[in-house]
Amino acid sequence: MxxxxxxxxxxxxxxxxxxxxxxxxxxxxxxxxxxxxxxxxxxxxxxxxxxxxxxxxxxxxxxxxxxxxxxxxxxxxxxxxxxxxxxxxxxSLHGHAICEKCGRIIDVKIDESDFKGFFDAKIKENFKENYYINNYGLEFYGLCGLCYNETASNESISVQS
Amino acid sequence: MxxxxxxxxxxxxxxxxxxxxxxxxxxxxxxxxxxxxxxxxxxxxxxxxxxxxxxxxxxxxxxxxxxxxxxxxxxxxxxxxxxxxxxxxxxSLHGHAICEKCGRIIDVKIDESDFKGFFDAKIKENFKENYYINNYGLEFYGLCGLCYNETASNESISVQS
DNA sequence: TATTATATGATAATGAGTATTATATAAAAA
DNA sequence: TTTTTATATAATACTCATTATCATATAATA
The missing domain is CATH 1.10.10.10 (Winged helix-like DNA-binding domain superfamily/Winged helix DNA-binding domain)
Structure with a gap:
């Protein structure tokens, strides 16, 4: 370590x-x-x-x-x-879960093999012409466990993407 | 339409x-x-x-x-x-390719079935505890075709993520 | 038509990030 | 080690995207 x-x-x-x-x-x-x-x-x-x-x-x-x-x-x-x-x-390869309330950012593990299967396919499909990718971003926006519990106890939320 | x-x-x-x-x-x-x-x-x-x-x-x-x-x-x-x-x-479900030079944003198609297989797995793996996802983001940062050609002809770039 | 709560528009304020520039210092040469 | 030079730092001022405030206007409802 x-x-x-x-x-x-x-x-x-x-x-x-x-x-x-x-x-x-x-x-x-x-x-x-x-x-x-x-x-x-x-x-x-x-x-x-x-x-x-x-x-x-x-x-x-x-x-x-x-x-x-x-x-x-x-x-x-x-x-x-x-x-x-x-x-x-x-x-290294990973995404982020971002809490929209407290702002905390948590790493989201992505294993290389899954990535190769999914992202490379996306790149191939979408960028037939030359397009130079040098970075990516993968985010999940929502409420972390703590904030979710807080919110749930105060008001009823019914949002859904 | x-x-x-x-x-x-x-x-x-x-x-x-x-x-x-x-x-x-x-x-x-x-x-x-x-x-x-x-x-x-x-x-x-x-x-x-x-x-x-x-x-x-x-x-x-x-x-x-x-x-x-x-x-x-x-x-x-x-x-x-x-x-x-x-x-x-x-x-609707899609990602974005963002040109770091001219700022243009291009849609990246993602089909629902691929998404279910990949993203849902990520969510399950990473959010065993309750975590409320109500949005996602998928971005590819790089150079669009036009800007890539411009850059390539002026200077030699050797970046690689 | 009158009432009321919400929306708009004008203006000012906030605050993240950038530009400028004189001074300091790391790196390289002597 | 000392000198030289280019880059980095620190202080300051500035830009500009976004937000706050508040008086006025208007959509929704009775």
Whole structure:
């Protein structure tokens, strides 16, 4: 587990260097935070964590670095139905369940074989002409267990997609 | 085809009335625009179309109505990697291919049977505890044919997810 | 037609994200 | 190690999508 995290960190760091970007302490710390986090933090969340080690860090720096990581595909942006973008340091194949009430984001496991069968078929069917896919998104919007129970006890809901 | 569109309009209108919302001319026009559009317009796009018939319409009114339609699940919000939200009046099962360069959004066909096999399995696997799903999202981010050709001729790209 | 609750439009406010720029510092060369 | 240079950071101001407020208008209902 610890080894996994470190190799992930090393992967990103060497990519950063290989691509000619310099490795500042702030940047390293940001990479650590997103690559180790399981909570899909927003830029402000990352900013708040950073301030412990770097009280003078600028939010701008956080945005710049997260954008950089996203542009080199080492972090995935998650657009929820709420206001801000969230970042996922786990770029392996998976989807997200997003609670429309509390905003919590839960990973949805997808196994590679299922994916190959389904998504590749979608891509083949839909993109006969050249179309360059470099990312995907799979989201389930709804209410998490906690929020569902809360809502159910207060009012009767009857929505259905 | 014309019949399809009209019945869709009627569905939304009767839902609006049944839920106790009043039907203003502006609201009706907004419903018409989004339900008939195939281009996944943003709020401002809808606003611009509206101004032909209602020059005094407020952008605020557009936002309010699109939010209302979204809340009753008659319009789907699409979060792209760009700035603004886009709206889809087609709430049938499908995904979106989003061009990261020009922002164009193309429908990705998904047939119901495939969906049942794949998505339902995902839901069962991941949400053993109660979790209320009322919407989903499936996006392919990349470059559309046009933008891909442009990019390819200018610079060599070697990204791969 | 009168009543009432909701919708609209005008305006201001919010807040996520971006642009700018002077200073600082990582990386590379000497 | 020191110098050089290009990139990164931090502070600040700015943009712009979306939301809030509230007075006025109007749809729905009696």
């Amino acid at each position: 610890k080894h996994q995290v470190n190799s992930r960190l090393n992967d990103i760091v060497s990519k950063i260097k290989k691509m000619g970007y310099s490795l500042t302490p702030q940047r390293l710390e940001i990479i650590k935070i997103v690559s180790e986090s399981k909570s899909h933090p927003s830029a402000v969340d990352v900013y708040d964590k950073l301030r412990k080690a770097y009280p003078m860090i600028s939010l701008n720096t956080v945005y710049k670095n997260l954008s950089l990581l996203s542009s080199i595909h080492e972090v995935k942006e998650i657009r929820t139905l709420q206001d801000s973008v969230h970042y996922d340091g786990d770029i | 014309k019949h399809q569109v009209n019945s869709r309009l009627n569905d939304i209108v009767s839902k609006i009335k049944k839920m106790g919302y009043s039907l203003t001319p502006q609201r009706l026009e907004i419903i018409k625009i989004v339900s008939e559009s195939k281009s996944h317009p943003s709020a401002v796009d809808v606003y611009d179309k509206l101004r032909k018939a209602y020059p005094m319409i407020s952008l605020n009114t557009v936002y309010k109505n699109l939010s209302l339609l979204s809340s009753i699940h008659e319009v789907k919000e699409i979060r792209t990697l760009q700035d603004s939200v886009h709206y889809d009046g087609d709430i």
